[in-house]
Amino acid sequence: MKTDTENQADSQAKAVEEYEKTLERWFGEATKEDVQKVIDKLGEWEKLPYSKLVKLNLDLCSNCGACADECHIYKTLPRKEFNPVYRVKLLRSVYQKYFTWVGKVFGRFAGARKLDKELLKEWFVRFYQCNMCRRCNIFCPFGVDNMAIVRTGRLLINDVMGKTTEDMGRGVRYHLRDGNASEMSEAAFRNIVSFWEDEIKEVKGWDVKVPIDVVGAEMFLIPPNTDYFHSLETMEGIAATLYAANVSWTMSSKIFDSVNYGTFFNDEAWASIITQHIEEAKRLKCKTLVVGECGHATKSLMFLGPSLLGEFPFEVKNILQVTADLIQHDRIKLNKEANPETVTYHDPCNVTRMCGIMEEPRIILRAACMDFREMTPNRDRNYCCGGGGGVVLETASHDFRMEVTGKLKAEQMQRTGAKIVVTSCANCKVEISHLIDQYKLDMKWAGVHDMVLNALEL
Amino acid sequence: MTALSYLVIIFGYLALLLFIFGIIYRAWRWNRLPQGFSWGLFPKPTRWVVTSMLWKILAWPTLFKADRLLWAGALFFHLGLLVLFAGHLGSFIDIASLGERIGIPSESSYVIGITAGTIVAITILFYISRRLFIRRSSEISVFADHFWLWVLLVVVLVGIYSRVFHEVSSDAVRDFALSVVAFNPALPPQNFWFLMHVLLSEFFIIYAVIGKPIHLVGQLFTQYILVSEEGS
């Protein structure tokens, strides 16, 4: 008879092995030319608009390993391959081999390594196992940002071989073609919007009309497509909030999806998608582009966008900032008693560590719920849900996420004893809903604006 | 012995040149690269940012959270290095009388030097054993990581040994060092252990520019994510 721990170790090992096989299959085989092209491209890394980040990260790591235990993946399964430093050294060693004289002269003794087909395949597997959450970064004494290297590695492979993971790659293709990642037509969009309106009428009795294509509205809202199917209450909550506060706002019938999977692996696709967002915001002449409850889009539009494409002629905000501001200026009324259960908040990496939006969700939840409880660690030190870096987008990664990347999060959520886990990122919501099912946790999940919807009064 | 003396002088100049221009070159290279994202810092008042940066560079608060043992070891190591560095300034200027003025008797220089050296040696052994026995560190260490720790250990041990058993007068050292900086090198004190100590340190100084110790400079160019006070 095997013990529980042994069984658990078995199923973990199986989940890892299966996902690795899938990743290898997606990668296929590299040719000699691919390898050479990747090396050449790596030689051009200085042209990247954020090469300082990459270069310092390649130069400064001292292999001390202090960051390893801060990574939720390594903490859950301390295998060498999951050590953040092992992962980024797959690329760093190649950089040393071809582009530093120490690496050229001393080779393996200095940790330098030749790139070959097998190593390139390993790049693909390892780089797509990282959640790109940057938690390791804040604990490194020198501020080494392993995520920047992981992204560079994904970028090189994608530029040269066009490879990425399956569902994410498809999402980007759809997005470039249709303006959203889930093949949603304008008619479908309008349908869903009127469904929200009906729902709000039913639970609140209010005649909310979602403004569409209003040129000159103050705020232009783009939520993530996932919320249209997976988290309707979030959208209803946002619409009701803006209605209750009498804000001048609009949505677009063409560009209604904030997600941008290019963020995770490709600069060009990323820039094309973000350009769709920017152009539509310009057409609508909004003052503020408001991103819905979506982590990577917030990061992408707030920070990556202006730094790579130049300043935008409008301001970018996350909906949490908007709502917190409305609360602080008494522009909406919330009745806590509508949310009597214990609530906790999961800080999405992209909203929190990347954008510093930490207090706003707490302002909202304290105003909308009777009993708000922190999970530990929290805010910028929070663990990733296990779905970051696009990992959650893959159906095939399910077991890997449940057994490895999300396990710590499940334990952390359970320890709070809360009945509802609230979060503000569509990808985190998917991952957390899977975790609740998998671990049979006695709790529900919700978006921040789901709670606001319950508590909102006119 | 004179062959060794010449090596000391030649590598002395080499180390000095590489050290000064190497550091400037690397800093220049880092600095001219495009910064790209500026997502490291939360919107906070400049004063908060500056004090947090200083705190992070001087006290390593997040390393304290991540790896308390390494934090303590590294702190003693670097403090030891700092004291040794200050002591070695005595090779160029008369720090003994400077010390007397602020109340450190010149006789204590011996005790301070040996103590700091011992602390550094012990903490290097700690670094080495981490790399050998702590998994998350050993599985990612390469030959070079170990090699330079051993070099530094030998530098320190030879330094201690020569000071205890073959002490060279500080005036003789200063005469030699000043002659080197004046580009008119005199023959160094003819003491094998002293010369070995100097030669090995010269190697280490060259390494410092291309290797890890450059983190002193490099970290000034990284984008630290400053950690909030509220988070826990």
Ligand code: HEM
């Ligand atoms: C404010 C400046 C500095 C900071 C914050 C700093 C920080 C650190 C930290 C946290 C470590 C431990 C990480 C590790 O084990 O690699 C370390 C290691 C080390 N530091 Fe520094 N350091 C500074 C300046 C220097 C300087 C000026 C030197 C010059 C000799 C130096 C030489 C070393 C060496 C040789 C190691 C050992 C690396 C190893 O483990 O192999 N550091 N430093």
Ligand code: SF4
């Ligand atoms: S970015 Fe996150 S998932 Fe990736 S190595 Fe660092 S802590 Fe682990």
Ligand code: SF4
């Ligand atoms: S990234 Fe930082 S914490 Fe991690 S091993 Fe390198 S130097 Fe140490």
